[in-house]
Amino acid sequence: MLDYEIFDLGDVTLQSGVTLPNAFLAYKTHGKLNENKDNVIVYPTAFGDQHTQNEWLIGKDMALDPRKYFIIVPNLLGNGLSSSPSHTPAPFDKANFPQVTIYDNVTFQHRLVTEKFGIQKIALVVGWSMGGVQSFQWGASYPDMVDRIAPFCGGAKTWPQTYIVLDGMKAALMAAIKFDSDKLNELTSADMRSVGRVYAGWGLSQSYYKEELYREMGFDALEDFMVGVWENSFMKMDPHNVLAMLWTGQHADISANPAYNGNFEEALRGIKAFAYVMPGSTDLFCTADDNEYEVKFIPNAELKPIESLWGHFAGRGINNTDNKFIDDTLKDLLHR
Secondary structure: OOOOEEEEEEEEEOOOOOEEEEEEEEEEEEOOOOOOOOOEEEOOOOOOOOHHHHHHHEOOOOOEOOOOOEEEEEOOOOOOOOOOOOOOOOOOOHHHOOOOOHHHHHHHHHHHHHHHHOOOOEOEEEEEOHHHHHHHHHHHHOOOOEOEEEEEOOOOEOOHHHHHHHHHHHHHHHHHHOOOHHHHHHOOHHHHHHHHHHHHHHHOOHHHHHOOHHHHHOOOOHHHHHHHHHHHHHOOOOHHHHHHHHHHHHOOEOOOOOOOOOOHHHHHHOOOOEEEEEOEOOOOOOOHHHHHHHHOOOOOEEEOOEOOOOHHHHHOOOOHHHHHHHHHHHHHHHOO
Protein backbone atom coordinates (compact mmCIF):
# COMPACT_ATOMS: atom_id res chain seq x y z
CA MET A 1 0.00 0.00 0.00
CA LEU A 2 1.08 3.57 -0.72
CA ASP A 3 1.99 5.69 2.29
CA TYR A 4 0.67 8.83 0.60
CA GLU A 5 -2.48 10.15 -1.03
CA ILE A 6 -3.25 11.72 -4.40
CA PHE A 7 -5.04 15.00 -5.03
CA ASP A 8 -6.29 15.24 -8.60
CA LEU A 9 -5.81 18.70 -10.08
CA GLY A 10 -7.38 17.93 -13.45
CA ASP A 11 -6.09 19.75 -16.52
CA VAL A 12 -3.97 22.66 -15.29
CA THR A 13 -2.54 25.60 -17.20
CA LEU A 14 1.01 26.29 -16.09
CA GLN A 15 2.73 29.66 -15.99
CA SER A 16 4.35 28.70 -19.28
CA GLY A 17 0.91 28.62 -20.89
CA VAL A 18 1.09 24.87 -21.46
CA THR A 19 -1.85 22.79 -20.24
CA LEU A 20 -0.76 19.66 -18.36
CA PRO A 21 -3.61 17.12 -18.48
CA ASN A 22 -4.67 15.01 -15.52
CA ALA A 23 -2.15 16.61 -13.18
CA PHE A 24 -1.95 15.57 -9.55
CA LEU A 25 -0.18 16.17 -6.27
CA ALA A 26 1.05 13.35 -4.07
CA TYR A 27 0.92 14.29 -0.41
CA LYS A 28 1.05 12.84 3.08
CA THR A 29 -0.54 14.14 6.26
CA HIS A 30 0.38 13.72 9.91
CA GLY A 31 -1.94 14.45 12.82
CA LYS A 32 -5.54 15.63 12.75
CA LEU A 33 -7.16 18.83 11.57
CA ASN A 34 -8.81 20.57 14.52
CA GLU A 35 -12.35 21.93 14.53
CA ASN A 36 -11.25 25.47 13.73
CA LYS A 37 -8.95 24.22 10.96
CA ASP A 38 -6.16 26.48 12.19
CA ASN A 39 -3.56 23.97 13.42
CA VAL A 40 -2.09 23.55 9.95
CA ILE A 41 1.55 23.26 8.96
CA VAL A 42 2.55 22.91 5.30
CA TYR A 43 5.96 21.32 4.72
CA PRO A 44 6.84 21.06 0.98
CA THR A 45 9.60 18.78 -0.27
CA ALA A 46 12.97 19.87 -1.66
CA PHE A 47 14.77 19.08 -4.92
CA GLY A 48 15.15 15.33 -5.31
CA ASP A 49 13.29 14.58 -2.08
CA GLN A 50 9.98 12.89 -1.44
CA HIS A 51 7.75 13.18 1.62
CA THR A 52 9.63 10.51 3.56
CA GLN A 53 12.76 12.69 3.58
CA ASN A 54 10.83 15.32 5.56
CA GLU A 55 9.83 13.02 8.38
CA TRP A 56 12.96 13.56 10.50
CA LEU A 57 11.46 16.89 11.57
CA ILE A 58 8.05 15.47 12.53
CA GLY A 59 7.39 13.68 15.82
CA LYS A 60 6.28 13.61 19.42
CA ASP A 61 7.57 16.53 21.49
CA MET A 62 9.07 18.17 18.40
CA ALA A 63 7.94 21.51 16.99
CA LEU A 64 6.07 19.64 14.26
CA ASP A 65 4.20 17.43 16.71
CA PRO A 66 1.33 15.54 15.04
CA ARG A 67 -0.49 15.39 18.37
CA LYS A 68 -0.90 19.17 18.13
CA TYR A 69 -0.66 20.06 14.45
CA PHE A 70 -2.10 18.85 11.16
CA ILE A 71 0.99 18.61 8.95
CA ILE A 72 0.62 18.43 5.17
CA VAL A 73 3.65 17.36 3.14
CA PRO A 74 3.05 17.99 -0.57
CA ASN A 75 5.50 16.50 -3.05
CA LEU A 76 7.18 18.76 -5.60
CA LEU A 77 6.03 18.33 -9.19
CA GLY A 78 8.74 16.39 -10.98
CA ASN A 79 9.87 14.39 -7.94
CA GLY A 80 8.50 11.08 -9.18
CA LEU A 81 5.37 11.00 -6.99
CA SER A 82 3.47 14.13 -8.01
CA SER A 83 3.05 14.66 -11.77
CA SER A 84 6.50 13.95 -13.22
CA PRO A 85 8.25 13.15 -16.49
CA SER A 86 8.81 9.53 -15.39
CA HIS A 87 5.13 8.60 -15.38
CA THR A 88 3.29 11.22 -17.44
CA PRO A 89 1.86 9.79 -20.70
CA ALA A 90 2.85 11.15 -24.10
CA PRO A 91 3.05 13.82 -25.34
CA PHE A 92 4.43 15.08 -21.99
CA ASP A 93 6.57 12.10 -21.04
CA LYS A 94 10.29 12.15 -20.26
CA ALA A 95 12.06 15.14 -21.85
CA ASN A 96 8.75 16.49 -23.13
CA PHE A 97 7.45 17.33 -19.66
CA PRO A 98 6.50 21.03 -19.51
CA GLN A 99 8.36 23.63 -17.48
CA VAL A 100 6.94 23.96 -13.97
CA THR A 101 7.65 26.90 -11.67
CA ILE A 102 7.71 27.28 -7.89
CA TYR A 103 4.65 29.51 -8.34
CA ASP A 104 2.86 26.65 -10.13
CA ASN A 105 3.71 24.28 -7.28
CA VAL A 106 2.44 26.61 -4.57
CA THR A 107 -0.70 27.46 -6.53
CA PHE A 108 -1.54 23.76 -6.74
CA GLN A 109 -0.68 23.23 -3.07
CA HIS A 110 -3.09 26.04 -2.23
CA ARG A 111 -5.79 24.15 -4.12
CA LEU A 112 -5.01 21.03 -2.10
CA VAL A 113 -5.21 22.91 1.19
CA THR A 114 -8.41 24.80 0.38
CA GLU A 115 -10.35 22.39 -1.83
CA LYS A 116 -9.50 19.10 -0.13
CA PHE A 117 -9.47 20.27 3.50
CA GLY A 118 -11.33 23.60 3.51
CA ILE A 119 -8.40 25.29 5.25
CA GLN A 120 -8.23 29.10 5.21
CA LYS A 121 -5.46 29.69 7.77
CA ILE A 122 -1.97 28.19 7.99
CA ALA A 123 0.06 28.37 11.19
CA LEU A 124 3.40 27.70 9.49
CA VAL A 125 4.95 26.90 6.13
CA VAL A 126 8.40 25.38 6.54
CA GLY A 127 10.89 23.83 4.15
CA TRP A 128 14.49 23.02 3.33
CA SER A 129 16.30 24.15 0.17
CA MET A 130 13.69 24.24 -2.65
CA GLY A 131 11.15 23.58 0.09
CA GLY A 132 12.37 26.84 1.60
CA VAL A 133 11.75 28.67 -1.67
CA GLN A 134 8.19 27.33 -1.59
CA SER A 135 7.70 28.64 1.96
CA PHE A 136 8.76 32.12 0.81
CA GLN A 137 6.35 31.79 -2.13
CA TRP A 138 3.49 30.82 0.15
CA GLY A 139 4.14 33.92 2.24
CA ALA A 140 4.25 36.22 -0.79
CA SER A 141 1.32 34.65 -2.67
CA TYR A 142 -1.03 34.22 0.29
CA PRO A 143 0.02 36.84 2.86
CA ASP A 144 -3.32 36.91 4.68
CA MET A 145 -3.46 33.13 4.97
CA VAL A 146 0.01 32.30 6.28
CA ASP A 147 0.89 33.25 9.87
CA ARG A 148 4.52 32.10 9.88
CA ILE A 149 7.19 30.89 7.47
CA ALA A 150 10.48 29.17 8.24
CA PRO A 151 12.71 28.55 5.22
CA PHE A 152 16.02 26.91 5.98
CA CYS A 153 18.97 26.66 3.58
CA GLY A 154 16.88 28.19 0.81
CA GLY A 155 16.41 31.63 -0.70
CA ALA A 156 13.41 33.57 -1.97
CA LYS A 157 14.84 33.34 -5.47
CA THR A 158 17.66 31.58 -7.26
CA TRP A 159 20.62 33.90 -6.98
CA PRO A 160 23.37 33.68 -9.65
CA GLN A 161 25.65 31.39 -7.61
CA THR A 162 22.80 28.95 -7.00
CA TYR A 163 21.87 29.04 -10.69
CA ILE A 164 25.43 28.17 -11.70
CA VAL A 165 25.63 25.24 -9.29
CA LEU A 166 22.38 23.80 -10.66
CA ASP A 167 23.61 24.42 -14.19
CA GLY A 168 26.76 22.44 -13.45
CA MET A 169 24.62 19.52 -12.33
CA LYS A 170 22.60 19.77 -15.53
CA ALA A 171 25.79 19.94 -17.62
CA ALA A 172 27.12 16.76 -16.03
CA LEU A 173 23.97 14.97 -17.13
CA MET A 174 23.96 16.49 -20.62
CA ALA A 175 27.57 15.42 -21.13
CA ALA A 176 26.36 11.81 -21.13
CA ILE A 177 24.59 12.51 -24.45
CA LYS A 178 27.29 14.87 -25.73
CA PHE A 179 24.97 17.85 -25.21
CA ASP A 180 22.67 16.64 -27.99
CA SER A 181 19.17 17.63 -26.88
CA ASP A 182 17.69 15.28 -29.48
CA LYS A 183 18.99 12.38 -27.37
CA LEU A 184 17.49 13.47 -24.04
CA ASN A 185 15.14 10.50 -23.94
CA GLU A 186 18.16 8.17 -24.05
CA LEU A 187 19.31 9.24 -20.58
CA THR A 188 19.17 6.60 -17.86
CA SER A 189 19.61 6.63 -14.10
CA ALA A 190 23.18 5.35 -14.56
CA ASP A 191 23.99 8.73 -16.12
CA MET A 192 23.19 10.35 -12.78
CA ARG A 193 26.48 9.14 -11.26
CA SER A 194 28.39 12.21 -12.45
CA VAL A 195 25.65 14.55 -11.22
CA GLY A 196 26.14 13.20 -7.71
CA ARG A 197 29.87 13.79 -7.96
CA VAL A 198 29.33 17.40 -9.02
CA TYR A 199 26.88 18.11 -6.21
CA ALA A 200 29.19 16.58 -3.59
CA GLY A 201 31.47 19.61 -3.74
CA TRP A 202 28.59 22.01 -3.09
CA GLY A 203 26.33 20.16 -0.67
CA LEU A 204 28.84 20.20 2.19
CA SER A 205 31.44 22.72 3.30
CA GLN A 206 35.20 22.68 2.85
CA SER A 207 35.63 22.18 6.58
CA TYR A 208 33.27 19.21 6.55
CA TYR A 209 35.64 17.40 4.19
CA LYS A 210 38.81 18.72 5.81
CA GLU A 211 37.70 17.41 9.21
CA GLU A 212 36.48 14.14 7.68
CA LEU A 213 33.03 14.46 9.21
CA TYR A 214 31.78 11.79 6.82
CA ARG A 215 33.23 9.35 9.34
CA GLU A 216 30.28 10.28 11.56
CA MET A 217 28.08 8.74 8.85
CA GLY A 218 29.97 5.46 8.97
CA PHE A 219 32.41 5.96 6.08
CA ASP A 220 36.10 5.34 6.72
CA ALA A 221 37.37 6.79 3.44
CA LEU A 222 36.39 9.74 1.25
CA GLU A 223 35.94 7.58 -1.85
CA ASP A 224 33.57 5.28 0.03
CA PHE A 225 31.55 8.34 1.02
CA MET A 226 31.46 9.62 -2.56
CA VAL A 227 30.15 6.31 -3.84
CA GLY A 228 27.96 5.36 -0.90
CA VAL A 229 26.16 8.69 -0.56
CA TRP A 230 26.54 10.82 -3.66
CA GLU A 231 26.65 8.29 -6.48
CA ASN A 232 24.17 5.85 -5.00
CA SER A 233 21.57 8.42 -3.96
CA PHE A 234 21.62 10.21 -7.31
CA MET A 235 21.53 7.00 -9.33
CA LYS A 236 18.18 6.22 -7.67
CA MET A 237 16.69 9.27 -9.39
CA ASP A 238 15.14 9.38 -12.83
CA PRO A 239 17.23 11.75 -15.01
CA HIS A 240 14.19 13.33 -16.64
CA ASN A 241 12.67 14.06 -13.26
CA VAL A 242 15.97 15.63 -12.25
CA LEU A 243 16.05 17.83 -15.35
CA ALA A 244 12.51 18.99 -14.62
CA MET A 245 13.35 19.84 -11.01
CA LEU A 246 16.59 21.56 -12.05
CA TRP A 247 14.60 23.83 -14.37
CA THR A 248 12.19 24.62 -11.55
CA GLY A 249 15.08 25.39 -9.24
CA GLN A 250 17.01 27.52 -11.71
CA HIS A 251 14.00 29.73 -12.42
CA ALA A 252 12.73 30.17 -8.85
CA ASP A 253 11.73 33.73 -7.96
CA ILE A 254 8.84 34.63 -5.66
CA SER A 255 8.21 37.80 -7.69
CA ALA A 256 7.96 36.08 -11.09
CA ASN A 257 4.16 36.19 -11.27
CA PRO A 258 1.34 38.66 -12.03
CA ALA A 259 1.09 39.78 -8.38
CA TYR A 260 4.59 41.29 -8.34
CA ASN A 261 5.69 41.43 -12.01
CA GLY A 262 9.31 40.70 -11.19
CA ASN A 263 9.69 43.27 -8.39
CA PHE A 264 11.61 41.08 -5.96
CA GLU A 265 11.86 43.54 -3.08
CA GLU A 266 8.13 44.27 -3.35
CA ALA A 267 7.40 40.53 -3.12
CA LEU A 268 9.51 40.31 0.03
CA ARG A 269 7.73 43.30 1.52
CA GLY A 270 4.43 41.60 0.69
CA ILE A 271 5.14 38.78 3.18
CA LYS A 272 3.13 39.53 6.31
CA ALA A 273 4.02 36.32 8.13
CA PHE A 274 6.44 36.14 11.04
CA ALA A 275 9.53 34.71 9.37
CA TYR A 276 12.51 32.91 10.86
CA VAL A 277 14.99 32.49 8.02
CA MET A 278 17.66 29.89 8.77
CA PRO A 279 20.66 29.81 6.42
CA GLY A 280 23.46 27.33 6.90
CA SER A 281 26.47 29.38 8.00
CA THR A 282 28.76 27.45 5.64
CA ASP A 283 26.25 26.84 2.81
CA LEU A 284 28.20 27.32 -0.41
CA PHE A 285 25.35 28.02 -2.83
CA CYS A 286 22.27 29.10 -0.84
CA THR A 287 24.32 31.55 1.13
CA ALA A 288 23.67 33.32 4.39
CA ASP A 289 24.47 36.61 2.65
CA ASP A 290 21.58 36.10 0.23
CA ASN A 291 19.18 35.40 3.08
CA GLU A 292 20.51 38.40 5.02
CA TYR A 293 19.61 40.63 2.08
CA GLU A 294 16.13 39.12 1.79
CA VAL A 295 15.34 39.49 5.49
CA LYS A 296 15.92 43.24 5.28
CA PHE A 297 12.76 43.61 3.19
CA ILE A 298 10.42 41.22 5.03
CA PRO A 299 8.60 43.28 7.68
CA ASN A 300 8.48 40.61 10.40
CA ALA A 301 11.58 38.55 9.67
CA GLU A 302 14.59 37.51 11.70
CA LEU A 303 17.77 35.82 10.51
CA LYS A 304 18.59 32.68 12.50
CA PRO A 305 21.79 31.15 11.06
CA ILE A 306 22.50 27.47 11.59
CA GLU A 307 26.09 27.55 12.82
CA SER A 308 27.36 24.35 11.26
CA LEU A 309 30.12 22.79 9.18
CA TRP A 310 27.53 20.75 7.28
CA GLY A 311 27.00 23.38 4.58
CA HIS A 312 23.72 23.08 2.69
CA PHE A 313 23.12 19.76 4.39
CA ALA A 314 22.83 21.44 7.78
CA GLY A 315 19.14 21.34 6.89
CA ARG A 316 19.06 17.75 5.65
CA GLY A 317 18.20 16.11 8.95
CA ILE A 318 21.48 14.21 9.36
CA ASN A 319 23.46 16.05 12.03
CA ASN A 320 21.81 15.97 15.46
CA THR A 321 23.15 19.35 16.56
CA ASP A 322 21.74 21.07 13.47
CA ASN A 323 18.47 19.18 13.83
CA LYS A 324 18.04 20.39 17.39
CA PHE A 325 18.74 23.99 16.41
CA ILE A 326 16.12 23.87 13.66
CA ASP A 327 13.56 22.21 15.92
CA ASP A 328 14.18 24.65 18.79
CA THR A 329 13.92 27.60 16.41
CA LEU A 330 10.62 26.32 15.04
CA LYS A 331 9.28 25.87 18.57
CA ASP A 332 10.16 29.47 19.33
CA LEU A 333 8.50 30.69 16.14
CA LEU A 334 5.32 28.71 16.76
CA HIS A 335 5.00 30.36 20.18
CA ARG A 336 4.89 33.80 18.59
